[in-house]
Amino acid sequence: MDPSIFLPYSPPNGLPQESKLATYMNRSTSTPTRALGQTLAKLGLEDSPTFTKKILIGDFVPMNYFGPPSVMPESPENSPPNTMMIPPSTPQVHQENVGGTTYFYSSDSMNSSAGLNASAGQASSFAMGGDECLAGGVPSPYATQMYQPTPPPMHLTAKPGLAASFYMPDTIRAEVYQRNEDVFLTTDLRQYPDLPEAVEMYAELTPLESAAPHALATSFRATHRRSAEHYALRRLHNHSGAVSKRLEVWKKIDHPNVVKLHEIFSTKAFNDHSLVLVYDYHPGSVSVQQKYLGGGGGAAGGDTYDPFSNDPDAPRPYTHQKNAMLRAVAHGALLPEAELWSLLVQLTAALRAIHHAGLACRSLEASKVVVSGCRVRVAWAGAADASPAPHSDIGQAQQEDLRALGRLALSLCVRSPTCDLPAAMERVARTYSADLKNLILYLLSTSPARRSVTDLMPMIGARFYTQVEALQRRADVIETQLAREADNGRLLRILLKLGAVNERPELNMDASWSETGDRYMLKLFRDYLFHSVTADGRPWLDQAHLAHCLNQLDAGSPNLVELMSRDEQSVLVVSYAELKHCLDAAFEELMLAAPPS
């Protein structure tokens, strides 16, 4: 621990009196004896030549480390369990004056092998009552000291280091923000005065696309009125016929590459007889059509070219050599083969699940496949099956699904929604691997022989493993981030508690509540955390140190910390376990005083 943390601190506007520390120290003598003092009482201070005098104070140790404050034992009979092997003895708290500064500590503090500046890594079997104490009283199913290691010291201003150690990489953050933006940036619904306020249990209907005047179907994002979850609704206009029983089978399909159908209902809320299909909403999704075949980067985009153009001035890719093709990939005019395989592997996985369920997709086209991040999903699955007739031959519909996948793959290869088949195949042959060409040819085949989606597996071959490996690598990165964010969440909760307690002007008509008793320790701890200064009085900011201290507080570690009063006359030597107990007790008091939520 940096020694500067103990340097004198002189706040500009007035200091609390030292008597506040004394208030804390002189709390009611009826306070029951607690484990810390009991266990450590036998340890003497004589070993330390630095200290000049020793005073016994009866009630230094905060109450009960073994249960929530509301069930705090008030008598020796309720003392910590015998399994703790704590010899009953009088707690000892010592007060020492060294160079004009008074130190308060319990004798066990001196026994800590790590001394006053013990670190988490040095956590010894300090007599705080074992692991139960580390959990701060409430038994926990996991080891509370298991948190991310403290990163090396760094200053709050050192942004690059901070970003790497405490925050998620920009790539993941961008993905998360994109999704949040989709969900949190609300559309002004006054733009859509004709939309009903709610349809069954779904409100805040926001169109997902601008509907054509005589559209047969429209899609919305909506919020479930009870759960507040977002859903994607597909409204089939004027659907007066019967509803196919197949939709019940579609509802059972739960696959990572198929958008899940949850419920179906008919409604007159749109002033007609509409059928509404309710799907999972995947924020930030764009259709394959939008992402690859239209708009920026696609064939319809700026720097791409149509290889089948009749315009004599158009670039003629047929005459280009391999490097021209590579340039086209680099500029986004062509999709890298790996990306194509990723799309195809995911779509074949979706088709496999759908066909195995005895269904057919019937709508596998670029506008009905959505992409979010690296995930590809078949959207509005089952919507084409809403009416019972006329799609009766499932086998034939499944064959048509394969052909639709072939057409989609070919469109992606040439980055154009429409293309001349022979010319497009020629281009695929020149640009991509033979495996990809053969897969597309197989899919587009019109031969009467029945094909199955599982036949595609040998053609996909080892590329399947590449996909699995890529997904696992991504999962690894996200798991690492999750662990970090879980720690950040934990630290935020503890900061929220500290913030609610520190400097509270009054509680239950007691204006001195936050300045006395346990709360005073917490105030000094807050000063220690946030208001430390360097030798020349400048703020000492080290986020690694802050995280380390908060982690120790959360874990209720037995390591010790020196808290100096603002007038620099007193130093309180306490363990994080004590501080944790103080925080839990103070927050519990606040909770009891708060109105029920």
Ligand SMILES: Nc1ncnc2c1ncn2[C@@H]1O[C@H](COP(=O)(O)OP(=O)(O)OP(=O)(O)O)[C@@H](O)[C@H]1O
């Ligand atoms: N489950 C979903 N979650 C989030 N967004 C989705 C979902 N399904 C589709 N979308 C998005 O909704 C938008 C509109 O989809 P929709 O299928 O209505 O488009 P469309 O091309 O206008 O088709 P149509 O003319 O048949 O309605 C697309 O941009 C698509 O990315």
